[in-house]
Amino acid sequence: MSVALAAVAALGLAACGSGNSSDSSGDASAGSTGAYTPKEGGAGGDVGVFTWWAEGSEKKGLDALVSEFEKQYPNDKFVNLAVAGGAGSNAKAKLASDLANGNPPGSFQGHAGAELTDYILADPPQIEPVNDVINALGGEKVFPKDLLDRLTVDGNIYSVPSNIHRANVVWANPKVLDKAGISETPKDIKGWIADMDKVKKSGVNTPLSIGGTWTQVQLFETVLMADLGAEKYAGLFDGSTKWDSEEVKTAVNDFKTLLTYTNKASDGDDWPDATNMVIDGKAAYNVMGDWAVAEFEAKGAKDGEDYVYFPVPGTDGVFDFLADSFTLPKGAPNPDGTKDWLMLVGSADGQKAFNLAKGSIPARTDVPADDFPKYQQSAMESFKSDTIASSIAHGAAAPLAWTDDISKATAKFYSTKDADGFLKDLTAAADKNVVK
Structure with missing residues (x-):
């Protein structure tokens, strides 16, 4: 079995059966080591966030997240490192260069799923597990188990999902x-x-x-x-x-x-x-x-x-299925500030603000559907009952x-x-x- 196949198998990327169970409880993964506790107001310092959300509804979604981040973590300073280009084609090339040269951002956007295996399997690895953040956010109590399974490699979760797209x-x-x-x-x-x-x-x-x-x-x-x-x-x-x-x-x-x-x-x-x-x-x-x-x-x-x-x-x-998610790069200049950002991304308030602006649906199950327009309500219902297949184009x-x-x-x-x-x-x- 090749490394690529092993990674895909570990992520459980075969289409799962209908229904996304969200009523289970417990740690986010077998490798969990507790929950992250942020400092009140945030860790302080710059938090550089790398995305490809530079225009249109995507930028509006990012702006909504930033607004919530500034409210909840006023000690932190968000630094926008967005690179334009649909689906991240331009951004991924620059990100690869920055990571290879030991110049990681505070956090970077990645499509949840197999796309992240390249960073996990790099020698040395380029992203860190974020199990403690997922646990602090509620783990399987608030995120569908099927989704967390798709984010888990060898007992560790390497990104915090901000949304679900169809x-x-x-x-x-x-x-x-x-x-x-x-x-x-x-x-x-x-x-x-x-x-x-x-x-x-x-x-x-x-x-x-x-x-x-x-x-x-x-x-x-x-x-x-x-x-x-x-x-x-x-x-x-x-x-x-x-x-x-x-x-x-x-x-x-x-x-x-x-x-x-x-x-x-x-x-x-x-x-x-x-x-x-x-x-x-x-x-x-x-x-x-x-x-x-x-x-x-x-x-x-x-x-x-x-x-x-x-x-x-x-x-x-x-x-x-595809999901945008955010990572903790190895060697991030302000890891505690990055975890503040990840906590915001995975919070109910952050997911509501972001997804209302971007047109996607929350990855969390405890954000009320009534807050969303007709299309997003229909997508929430479909995600609960449909067979899930994983997108090629979106990693x-x-x-x-x-x-x-x-x-x-x-x-x-x-x-x-x-x-x-x-x-x-x-x-x-x-x-x-x-x-x-």
């Missing part, structure tokens, strides 16, 4: 659909493609909007989920499903067909432009994580009137190196449209990262 969401313009004569949600990818034909014939040049490479990877992962189902999709990352299987071939060809209905995009195109095409009626559909809901609201669009949403056809009952399904290989293969495919070549590249990436 990636397999279609955002649609109902006026564009009405014009095309579409009144029902398609049940599978083939039905969705048929509806895109109707949209195209109605005079809309771009039935499906996309952005740069990471948005295409996200679209592709949802097609994989639709055509393989959650269990076989999860098997792609533990070796039980082969990347050159007939189901994956079907998904690749469906993905290829979907791309014939999209706008032209370059790698640097970020997600808001694609979402705005739906808001402006220039596209019928966009597959985007539920951070998009904040973009719709910022533009004054009304839920159910100016936009509608539904799971990617074929994935109803599957929750394509939950595979370590960074493997995700990078999939991203490169997707970018190449977008240019060539060579389905056989794409399958070979995906299989080679799996062979390199799983099968030794």
Whole structure:
């Protein structure tokens, strides 16, 4: 078994059964050593926080967290180290350089799940366990056990989750659909493609909007989920499903067909432009994580009137999971200040403020759903009952190196449209990262 596969297995990343139990109690993990007790008002000093939340609804979410941090820990000084770039493509490169050069920030944003294994397995490790913070926040009493299991490696938890996002969401313009004569949600990818034909014939040049490479990877992962189902999709990352299987071939060809209905995009195109095409009626559909809901609201669009949403056809009952989380880097310049930040990120007040602004849902189970708009309430309900699948594009399904290989293969495919070549590249990436 390769290091990558061992790490994924340790994180329990196979899609779990329906239901996320949150009524258990006890320590956050077997390796817990007590709970962190912050000083009143905070430890004092600078707390440099590295994210890719530099604009749009993401920045609003960060600003909401910072406001709460300043209230609860007035002795600490927040230092914004944000680097622009959707899904962190630019930020991760700079972060890797800073960590390699012994210049860690106070804390950095990472997608919860397999993405963090690169930092955990580095020699020497680049992040520290935060079990004491998780315990101080309430452990399994306030965080779903399934979520904590996905954060745990060898009995230790290495990040504090700030939210839960769903990636397999279609955002649609109902006026564009009405014009095309579409009144029902398609049940599978083939039905969705048929509806895109109707949209195209109605005079809309771009039935499906996309952005740069990471948005295409996200679209592709949802097609994989639709055509393989959650269990076989999860098997792609533990070796039980082969990347050159007939189901994956079907998904690749469906993905290829979907791309014939999209706008032209370059790698640097970020997600808001694609979402705005739906808001402006220039596209019928966009597959985007539920951070998009904040973009719709910022533009004054009304839920159910100016936009509608539904799971990617074929994935109803599957929750394509990702979570933003924050870490304690090894050698952080102000570790107690960092733990103050982590306490705020994981607190009920912090999660309410952050998720209301960002469009995601709290990772905690004790934040009242009534405080949130309609979409987020529906997402909270789905997260409790749906089968959970882990996102490729957002670091939950595979370590960074493997995700990078999939991203490169997707970018190449977008240019060539060579389905056989794409399958070979995906299989080679799996062979390199799983099968030794």
